[in-house]
Amino acid sequence: MVSLKPGGIYNKAQLQKELETLATCGMFEKVDLEGKTNADGTIGVTISFTESTWQSAEKFRCINVGLMPQSKPIEMDADMTDKEKLEYYRSLEKDYKRRIERAKPCLLPVPVHREIMQMLRDQGKVSARLLQKIRDRVQKWYFDEGYACAQVVNFGNLNTKEVVCEVVEGDITQVNIQFLDKLGNVVEGSTKVAVVKREMPRQLRPGQVFNIEAGKQALRNINGLGLFSNIEVNPRPDEKNEGGIIVEIKLKELEQKTAEVSTEWSIVPGRGGRPTLASLQPGGTVTFEHRNINGLNRSINGSVTTSNFLNPQVFLVISIGSRIKKWPLFPYLDNLAQDDLAFKLEYVHPYLDGVYNPRNRTLRVSCFNSRKLSPVFTGGPGVDEVPPIWVDRAGMKTNITENFTRQSKFTYGLVMEEITTRNESSHICPTGQRVLPNGGISADGPPTTLSGTGIDQMAFLQANITRDNTKFLNGAIVGSRNVFQVDQGLGIGSKFPFFNRHQLTLTRFLQLREVEEGAGKPPPPVLVLHGHFGGCVGDLPSYDAFTLGGPYSVRGYNMGEIGAARNILELAAELRVPVKGTHVYAFAEHGNDLGSSKDVKGNPTEVYRRLGHGSSYGVGAKLGLVRAEYAVDHNSGTGAFFFRFGERF
């Protein structure tokens, strides 16, 4: 506490000041400063003091005096009579009692309370040193809990068998949201404040005690909006309201609109050997995004990629003989899903029930196409030469997602899509091909579509309900996740498809040992149990059949290597053992078609000689988000190494 240092040079005023601070800090009853000149001309300073002590206390009380006027220093007329003095003291005491009564209760929990009581009891007399210790203990608890603005300001009611600890906890008086421009000037933002406000955790509302964790949470939530390039959450003492905290949130908004057009021409030797453009029409990409429409975080974005985008090539499919009757479901999207045109358009409308409504529903409308390989038309073990089938999908998906928690959500909507199946050379093919025993290729494989023409259109309802209360415990996932998905055909589309496809996925992450939670503490070993059932009733085109095998089905197999079926059951178990900040695991999995492969039209499982059921086992290690694993496929008894991104479960 003494700021004087040996070897320093001080003048009288400084020494006086030092003495004054020591005397007024409240810890000492009496402080003396005595100087003695040594032989070599230096001065030895002795500070003698008497520590303040009070009556021993039996009770301890902690009160929050934030937002209350500080107790005024006692001003006493020197010429008061004893009676007057007594009166005065009594009134003071009364005031103080009222003050205690008015004060809000403290956040300090009972165990810490008890700890301090023990300290008081052990000590007997209340000394300044003890009070300091109590202060440190109380403040430590606040800091450990994240109440960074809490401070012990005073001890009152001494000499009355009760120690009252006055704490300013840091009550939030105001939340101030500011938008900054690139230069850091405060500007009018285009985002509605309510959008930001609803991301703030309850603990950051005015009237609550400021907690740094809540601040971080707010930072993460606001960042999750994706609207700002820079976010700062700062507590600032409230000048008008002593003991109060203003939470300042400074936001730099991202550009609302971006558009990019990139075009490309190639130059080739033309007539007469002169370099000319291969085609006047360029190929390229157009992307655009309009974020935060109306300041309500609605966004629309899209992209179109084509090799020649002023004149996209559209193949003309003519089937002579059998006339294809088409349903005019989406007349504009037909045939757009070609290799040279990829498009995507998405509109997102959050806060469907109003930005002030706590219900959190988001409408999403998207329109896009994709071209992917069908896992149904792949061979079983040892069959390499299955001609691939491309599944082109183009269509529109409209859904509403309701978030219950961060991870648990309910999504429901309508999907309208057109599916075109093509063979290797991009021609529409109505049936899969198979390699005959003599090496020839026959086109009489399983049908690829429901309509039998290679082009299907359908509309169906879709829902997904996820209950996910998994969490990271020292880096290991524990908890459980249940997902139920259903697709309900409406009888709208080619061949009036009516179907119900449902899937139930249950995953349990069982913690095998209790561990203490905290940064740097080891994660527990975890046993993962996983079951997945998929079933389908009604019309089932092959591209929507459930496939078995693959990194998220039965590891150790290629996608679809075990089979494609109407009903499937997958079971998996994995044991994770933490090793050096990550974990290694051993797993066993099984996938079974429940004998339903034959119920898929054309039985692709048998045609491509797959077994319909298969198991695998293996070991692996998790390196960040990367899984490195060795899996043995039990059907052929061979093992292979895999590198995968992300979790299996």
Added chain:
Amino acid sequence: MKSVRDWVFTQLVSKSLVSSRPLSGSDSFFNEGLPDEESHDQARTASLVAPPVLPDAPHTSNGNLANQLLQQVPIEDSYLPPHSSDKKKKDPLIKIEDLQVKLFRLLRRLGQSQENLLVAKVLYRIHLATLIRAGESDLKRANLMCNRAKARAAEQEAAGQPELDFSFSILVLGKTGVGKSATINSLFDQMKTITDAFRPATDRIQEVVGTVNGIRVTVIDTPGLLPYSSTNVRRNKKIMLSVKRFIKKSPPDVVLYFERLDVLNMGYSDFPLLQLMTEVFGTPIWFNTILVMTHSSSVLPEGPNGYPASYESYVTQCTELVQHHIHQAVSDSRLENPVLLVENHPQCEKNVMGERVLPNGLVWKSQFLLSCICTKILGDVNSLLKFQNSIELGPLSTPRLPSLPHLLSSLLRHRSISSPNGMDDDIDESLLLDTEEEDEYDQLPPIRILTKAQFDRLTNLQKKDYLDELDYRELLYLKKQLKEEYKRQRESRLSKEESLVNDDNADTQQAPPEAVLLPDMAVPSSFDSDCPVHRYRCLVTSEHWLVRPVLDPQGMDHDVGFDGISLETAAEINKNVFASVTGQMSKDKQDFSIQMESAAAYMDPRGPTYSIGLDAQSSGKDMIYTVHSNTKLRTLKHNIADCGLSLTSFGNKYYVGAKLEDTVALGKRLKFVANAGRMGGPGQVAHGASVEATLRGSEYPMRKDNVSLTLTLLSFNKEVVLGAGLQSELRLSRSLRVAVNANLNSRKMGQVCIKTSSTEHLQIALVAAFTIFKAVLRRQASENSREALESG
């Protein structure tokens, strides 16, 4: 393309060829680009000409081998009479002649004529093989050899001496119940092994030795393999592995693969078995394999027209099927295995001699022996002429050779790594720090930021002025920020040096940082109800590795399509050493691909920077490795000299390259880079040079406006390609940026790219709407024409 036969004849004709020259090394044979492929193709033609155990055309290395062989055998020796046994080393040609003699003697014993098609084939192939191996001087002799052998055989057989010393061993493989043991019994005409018509009779591997027609035959009988199913795979594998152990010491001369002719499965079910065999024994087993069809006299199944198919056509059909499966198993359709038909039934038809005959009237046993003998003899010839290792089965790999010009241009373009905190931009830094205009931004008068409503009330001119003012302030602000950044870096460097000097035992162990859950990763949209974001949830860790998925937009249906992993890391090992690794890889059940670059740099505080790096890339099944090193000298303030070396290995070929580069900065805005390099590979060299001039905008480095012109020169194979490129990045207005990239070379090929990006004018995206509109129009047109076609 020439077939081997043609080639042999050209060799015969061209007398000018110097004998010491490796035969197949002659230049006319190979295109510059793809020597390997060429020789593969030759191999293919060769094997099409010649059936079972084919002496294949040599690879380049075998040519050298033949050459050595030639040099070992003095020419005068080769004219010695064949009987001279006083030679220390026997000429392989003489040995071959001995084999031929043996063959002719055996033919006589078996009562087969020498004009037998099979024998003729064998003789032809021995001849061909000898021609390939023999030097020019031996050609004449080789031609004579056959006739001489015939004469000697007749002579020896008449005399009955020397005693014919010929024996071979047979390995028998096949499914259970096809009649492996029964065939052995019929071969020896006695019950050597137990057979059972209904149950698997052979339960272990056994060796049966006997003499047939004076030839000692060893047969290794094996337990039958089980039909394919998931549970049987393991058992079959076990059986095969035990067989493999059994034959390890003395590999069999002939392998017989058994199959029943009458109940041959027309599906695929045998294929996995054949594949397993290939897997266990290796592809070479198929070289010596004869297919044996048992139960050949059974009643034929009905053909598609309801009548029994003709015997010959049925046999051909079955054989082709099995052969096709074998081709698939070894993934090579060049192989052709001989076929034998066998009937072991006791009531089998017999001819007058008491020998069993097939429905087509052939005596199968002698045919059987002959095939075995031929296989054995050809095998011997192969081993004598050292052909075994030169034949490779399997899918034809078409090795893509890295092109030298490409390697060279990547070397020229290669930049050495920059330190993590960007200390490489020394020139920029000095540029900025030198300018002593202290804190222009802070000297600016305060500005009142207008609200939107206020802004809207301004006149157009005022609006423009206001925005320009903001723009100017932004520029100065950026400048200030950059300056502060550089200062901080410099200070941190200095303080680091100090701290390194002062306290080595600084407490570096910090408490592990708190784990923070990352926001969910965005996955590409799909029509599925599933949205597997939970797979990619993770905590932020303090690791320096940056791991990202590689998205394959054309992956599997109902799958997210994250197909590979991209890794990135940069680390400061100590004050002067930096390392960085970036890479991408994917590993699937079968496929593995990787592309990786790593580099480490040592920065000498006095100036030079040394760096060394290793790049790896997979190309098909091969890997391309490049080691490169670089030294950067910064002796003058505005000049950086750079020289680099690189070594690329691909397969067993190596390419060495070197480059020199110099960067000169003229003032703040002009920069010249000139470099020259050379890349040499096996027999080829490419040279290249380039000059680049860059003019930066006046606001550099706050704004990245620049124009650069590049001239490149590349010479390879006496051909010179001159290229020019223009690259520019401009800020047209406050919210519009344009990047132009154009290049053209002297071959009149080139590309023009224009990239426009705007933060205000979304209208430019209407091009997309136009595209879709056009596509729709087209579709309507096509629909109409289709309707017209269908109705008319």
